[in-house]
Amino acid sequence: MNIVCNKQKLLDGINIALKAIPGKTTMAILECMVIEVKEGIIKLISNDLEIGIETIIEGDIKEEGSVAVEAKLFFEIIRKMSLDEINIQVNENYVMNISDGKSKFNIAAKSSEEFPFLPPIVKNESISISQFTLREIIRQTIFSISDNENTKIMTGELFEIKENVLKVVSLDGHRISIRNVQLKNSYPDVSMIIPGKTLMEISKILNGGLEDEVIMYFTDKHVLFEFENTIFLSRLIEGEYYKIEKMISSDYETKILVNKKEMLESIDRATLLIKESEKKPVIIDITDESMTFSINSQTGSMNEQIEVTKEGKDILIGFNPRFLIDALRVIDDEEIKIYMINPKAPCFIKNDDESYIYLILPVNFKV
């Protein structure tokens, strides 16, 4: 194998492929990325057995072939090269020579024979969505997945298409995050559970353009994201997702309109007094036109008041401040609406067209 690549383009490709290189593994071959030069195309391939990535890079092909090289070392060497044109040559003993004309590296590479190449995916059902939107809906829901592997389904997110609306849901038993996105085209209904880790890794490589599309292909077991020169394949989580419709209510006894930033900062300050081991709630007292936050912990006490517009009853209700902070941080609206029924029932933070709904369970507290 022998190719000549531009340093920056090569690095961009390596950075994408690195997302499917596992941090720790007992299978040394998974720490490698494959450089596959075939039919006039140079591909970088990585696979941690949950996620697999193939990305095409530009370059001059002098000789085709395929090789597996330790991914992090390869990345570091390319990154530190001083000149722009990088020649990569692999001999019959899998010694890889990397040179920019000035620095010459020889490292031991491997045959790619043992590498778990990505399975072929039949591209049937698919949707198209902008990279920006996909990255945003992940950011706006990923915080409320669970990391408890015993409830595997909660470690992923529901992606459901119904009547040309993409609904993304995550929940951890204390809260539910929902985002609804109107799709531009018509699609058949479909539903799948995508692992949280997949969503976190793909967010890192989506460049975020509003004009740049991602095509998502679904099969029973896999989802394939295709964008620019890259395909990103992930296993799905098997099983049926929770029926969330019956948990969502539109009844309320108290409705408030509040400045999001002010509320977020008040709660953020309140958390200063809570040590991690304590599970102290922030207590919110809503009366006419005001909302008072207070907290009482071993460290001390705090209270502060902000203005709100209220409809309905007064209420005194306690929350895990973390849950409120997580939801408020990902809402872009300046003013938000919060709906409550009583101090035992879930509260809802949502907008009028329900493009977002955050359900949070309150916690008990002693007055």
Add this chain to the structure above:
Amino acid sequence: MNIVCNKQKLLDGINIALKAIPGKTTMAILECMVIEVKEGIIKLISNDLEIGIETIIEGDIKEEGSVAVEAKLFFEIIRKMSLDEINIQVNENYVMNISDGKSKFNIAAKSSEEFPFLPPIVKNESISISQFTLREIIRQTIFSISDNENTKIMTGELFEIKENVLKVVSLDGHRISIRNVQLKNSYPDVSMIIPGKTLMEISKILNGGLEDEVIMYFTDKHVLFEFENTIFLSRLIEGEYYKIEKMISSDYETKILVNKKEMLESIDRATLLIKESEKKPVIIDITDESMTFSINSQTGSMNEQIEVTKEGKDILIGFNPRFLIDALRVIDDEEIKIYMINPKAPCFIKNDDESYIYLILPVNFKV
């Protein structure tokens, strides 16, 4: 006690005092900073028993008094306040009320009675130096102290004044770093060993101005740095420093002139192939007009050549690449001069007026 302070000015003071708050300690009082309001002055005081800091902050004094408050919590609360005018009031039970008019915090503070206040220092001998220069000479030498507490003297740096030159020296048994600074005024000769930790912490709070002076006062046991509104007191390391004069030679058999950045980048690339557990040297082959770096490790091999101007003999010599990198990084000159005698004798990187001298021992290697 009752004071009203501007948020930012208070934070600036707290940030300085935090440098003498220990990370871990069994003495809870050391995790506190004292706010002492006395004779019309507001002071923040901290002391980890190696370093003690007093810094004066501006503010309106409503009532004098003194209190010890958990430093990191106090910092976090002030930092997150939303308004600029902060009122701090402590009652007779040492409950501290912190308020900006909107947020009201009550936290448990302590009497400052048990706090180890800084000992009084007789201000006799002193030198004056710019904050910029002090910060620079620390940065340019601190990397070659030892962290081995068994050779306590090596964990500090020699500060020696002789004939109005300040010489700063650090060494770790494999290398010596020396910086010489011509002082503007006349001073008596003096010599002391300042702990490395002291130097690292003070570097962090020196604002770096060329026009802003630091006065250093010396006693047998202490050094006191005085600048702006702050005094920074540190114990000295007791004992006599190594006689370095006899280790410094001006003989050489090979002298080269080389571009610093090019040499640094070449060595940096070579280290990619060395795992931490390996102690592989970078081998430098100097012949007429060129310097070739090569490395051979379990991971692979690398070599590259750069141009140099050489006087004297050819030489093949091996170094711990880390030691070369550390020295090259802190030299500001574009072109540097390196002097070598033979592959067993120390090499010297120094400039003509010897404002810096870096001595590095070579290592043995197999060809």
